[in-house]
Amino acid sequence: MLAVERRATEALLDFTSEGSPVSDRLDLxxxxxxxxxxxxxxxxxxxxxxxxxxxxxxxxxxxRIFPVNPKYDDVLGLPCYPDxxxxxxPADCVVVAIPAEQVPGVLTAAVDGGVRAAVVLSSGFAEAxxxxxxxxxxxxxxxxxxxxxxxxxxxxxxxxLGLRVATFSADLAELRAGKVAIVSQSxxxxxxxxxxxxxxxxxxxxxxxxxxxxxxxxxxxYVDFLVEDDDTAVIGVFVEGFRRPDKLREVAARARAxxxxxxxxxxxxxxxxxxxMLAHTGSLAGTPEIVEAVLRQSGIVQVTGLNExxxxxxxxxxAADARRPDLRVVVLSxxxxxxxxxxxxxxxxxxxxxxxxxxxxxxxRAFMPDFATPRNPLDGTGAMYENxxxxxxxxxxxxHDDAIDVVAFNQxxxxxxxGGWAPARAYVEPLRAAMQRGTDRLVLCFSSFAGxxxxxxxxxxxxxxxxxYLEGSESTLLALRNLRTYxxxxxxxxxxxxxxxxxxxxxxxxxxxxxxAMRLLRExxxxxxxxxxxxxxxxxxxxxxxxxxxVALKIDSPDIAHxxxxxxxxxxxxxxxxxxxxxxxxxDEVRRRAPSARIHGVLVQRMLTGGTEMLVGVKSxxxxxxxxxxxxxxxxxxxxxxxxxxxxxLDHAEALAMLDELRGAALLRGVRGRPPAxxxxxxxxxxRVARLTETHGASLRALDINPLVVLAEGRGAVAVDWLVELx
Numbered sequence: 001m002l003a004v005e006r007r008a009t010e011a012l013l014d015f016t017s018e019g020s021p022v023s024d025r026l027d028l029x030x031x032x033x034x035x036x037x038x039x040x041x042x043x044x045x046x047x048x049x050x051x052x053x054x055x056x057x058x059x060x061x062x063x064r065i066f067p068v069n070p071k072y073d074d075v076l077g078l079p080c081y082p083d084x085x086x087x088x089x090p091a092d093c094v095v096v097a098i099p100a101e102q103v104p105g106v107l108t109a110a111v112d113g114g115v116r117a118a119v120v121l122s123s124g125f126a127e128a129x130x131x132x133x134x135x136x137x138x139x140x141x142x143x144x145x146x147x148x149x150x151x152x153x154x155x156x157x158x159x160x161l162g163l164r165v166a167t168f169s170a171d172l173a174e175l176r177a178g179k180v181a182i183v184s185q186s187x188x189x190x191x192x193x194x195x196x197x198x199x200x201x202x203x204x205x206x207x208x209x210x211x212x213x214x215x216x217x218x219x220x221x222y223v224d225f226l227v228e229d230d231d232t233a234v235i236g237v238f239v240e241g242f243r244r245p246d247k248l249r250e251v252a253a254r255a256r257a258x259x260x261x262x263x264x265x266x267x268x269x270x271x272x273x274x275x276x277m278l279a280h281t282g283s284l285a286g287t288p289e290i291v292e293a294v295l296r297q298s299g300i301v302q303v304t305g306l307n308e309x310x311x312x313x314x315x316x317x318x319a320a321d322a323r324r325p326d327l328r329v330v331v332l333s334x335x336x337x338x339x340x341x342x343x344x345x346x347x348x349x350x351x352x353x354x355x356x357x358x359x360x361x362x363x364x365r366a367f368m369p370d371f372a373t374p375r376n377p378l379d380g381t382g383a384m385y386e387n388x389x390x391x392x393x394x395x396x397x398x399x400h401d402d403a404i405d406v407v408a409f410n411q412x413x414x415x416x417x418x419g420g421w422a423p424a425r426a427y428v429e430p431l432r433a434a435m436q437r438g439t440d441r442l443v444l445c446f447s448s449f450a451g452x453x454x455x456x457x458x459x460x461x462x463x464x465x466x467x468x469y470l471e472g473s474e475s476t477l478l479a480l481r482n483l484r485t486y487x488x489x490x491x492x493x494x495x496x497x498x499x500x501x502x503x504x505x506x507x508x509x510x511x512x513x514x515x516x517a518m519r520l521l522r523e524x525x526x527x528x529x530x531x532x533x534x535x536x537x538x539x540x541x542x543x544x545x546x547x548x549x550x551v552a553l554k555i556d557s558p559d560i561a562h563x564x565x566x567x568x569x570x571x572x573x574x575x576x577x578x579x580x581x582x583x584x585x586x587x588d589e590v591r592r593r594a595p596s597a598r599i600h601g602v603l604v605q606r607m608l609t610g611g612t613e614m615l616v617g618v619k620s621x622x623x624x625x626x627x628x629x630x631x632x633x634x635x636x637x638x639x640x641x642x643x644x645x646x647x648x649x650l651d652h653a654e655a656l657a658m659l660d661e662l663r664g665a666a667l668l669r670g671v672r673g674r675p676p677a678x679x680x681x682x683x684x685x686x687x688r689v690a691r692l693t694e695t696h697g698a699s700l701r702a703l704d705i706n707p708l709v710v711l712a713e714g715r716g717a718v719a720v721d722w723l724v725e726l727x
């Protein structure tokens with residue numbers, strides 16, 4: 001412990017020369033690497049504040065610790081001070097665990113006294129109704145106007161494992177320093193994820209951050225710091241709500257450039273989850289589809305559950321040296337049942353297990369039992385447990401198959417009963433020997449299901465040579481899929497988000513009239529079905545004669561968003577009489593059903609047959625801004641509910657990838673004699689809509705093209721109906 005304390009003290013002295021932040025980056029040094037810490041509310045009882053003092057002492061913090069409480073002269077053998085003004089020097093960071101109503105005044109005095117950072121463990125802020133929101137507003141002002149770095153409130157705090165800076169209010173059974181950082185709004189999850197990684201998976205951590213309500217420093221700021229931190233290589237984030245989506249995208253781009261994976265578990269898709277989050281940290285979730293699109297386009301790895309997150313972090317932490325261009329996986333198990341199970345899992349999660357090379361099959365047949373069938377997944381049979389020479393030979397053969405990049409070995413490595421059988425231990429030395437001989441393959445071990453403590457006589461020696469241990473067949477394949485997606489994403493350019501702009505023509509706002517909407521759409525090259533305005537029925541006949549029959553008639557009114565709801569559409573008008581009578585009847589019905597609507601006349605549109613009806617629109621989130629939505633239109637909108645979402649900017653390749661995500665993508669490629677649709681034209685339209693959105697994003701309240709008819713390959717795409725609303 002003395003050596004640890006000495007190293008931590010030396011490191012604390014070293015970081016004082018660090019450079020200043022650039023751009024709008026916060027210098028988090030006083031919070032993440034404080035030289036001195038005051039703990040307000042520490043006592044002789046084991047409270048949250050006292051636990052912080054105990055953790056700082058136990059884990060070997062090298063700076064000065066000032067317990068603050070007017071009731072005591074000493075706490076845990078340290079002098080205790082009545083208030084912050086009495087400490088020998090202003091602390092870099094204060095930890096606050098006192099009743100919520102006292103926190104604003106104490107922190108205001110702390111800032112006045114020169115304190116630069118605060119960890120607020122106390123609850124009772126934005127998650128606690130109007131009075132709590134007022135208290136949090138004071139903290140937010142101290143952060144914005146006085147520069148106080150506020151972690152929390154309603155959090156567990158910060159743990160810098162390298163420097164043993166534990167302004168963290170939870171016990172940890174074991175510390176293991178390493179390259180994975182955990183940032184979590186949830187204090188309980190920050191503790192649970194970190195402890196499981198260190199204690200069960202032998203994964204070392206650089207930082208644990210529980211940031212609670214994010215009154216000052218937000219998730220994006222912590223990630224920003226960690227991207228530039230040389231001691232961090234992988235960042236895991238559990239988040240309820242982002243505060244700075246613009247900064248998130250910029251920080252994610254830098255993380256990608258530095259090849260530092262961001263693994264994010266974003267909760268809040270269900271309405272029930274959103275209500276729970278408001279009660280937990282006061283966070284707003286954001287529009288789920290738009291948030292997910294931002295994460296995907298930013299190169300962030302998205303996970304959907306804690307098991308998947310832990311397995312993904314464990315895998316990423318040890319995958320840096322395996323640099324083969326692909327992730328073709330072979331699975332080896334001694335259980336025939338697992339081979340069948342994993343084959344089904346692979347099909348379910350969309351992970352293809354490639355066949356073994358013919359030379360590998362031949363080599364395996366030469367020494368495996370006659371009843372074995374060399375394939376992928378590979379059943380090593382029960383003979384692997386009885387013949388100690390079999391597993392090393394199988395492993396060596398697989399590691400020399402050029403069609404294989406990853407060897408995933410299935411074994412149960414849970415703590416055995418005293419004196420019980422521990423078959424997984426027999427495979428440790430062959431695996432270590434293979435890794436020490438050197439290989440560019442990724443090797444991992446996994447269990448068929450999660451449950452119980454793991455045998456550290458298996459997990460730790462394997463982790464030392466870069467072999468992670470994962471739990472559960474499904475989460476293992478999901479983690480591998482995440483790694484594959486991340487690596488492929490590194491090859492694609494990241495589109496830089498544009499600065500927010502508003503380019504609204506003077507005097508134009510609300511739902512645009514037909515001609516105004518058409519002018520705006522044509523300005524960006526969005527193809528429109530030939531459409532002309534007409535003042536009345538007689539004018540409509542003249543327009544229809546010029547366009548050619550049959551035609552469609554639509555009401556032209558800036559006050560009517562859904563034309564069919566008020567009888568404002570007539571289709572298939574085959575001649576002048578049909579147009580005249582249809583226009584008269586439509587105008588009369590619309591005036592009756594929408595008497596207050598302004599009616600500019602009639603839109604006359606040439607009828608179009610054939611093609612696939614799609615929907616292209618813009619949906620907006622108050623924090624993340626506008627997003628492009630594409631799906632099957634017309635009658636399929638409500639039936640299929642099949643859409644893909646992206647945020648601008650959007651290039652042609654990303655637009656095509658967007659279309660590939662649609663469950664009904666096969667319909668666009670051509671099925672059962674149906675010709676392939678013009679995907680290139682559809683993608684081009686999406687890019688043009690994205691450019692319009694970039695230009696008018698700050699004022700674009702709604703854009704809906706439904707349907708956009710996509711014709712056969714090579715014939716283009718054309719908008720048939722549209723609605724545009726400007727704020």
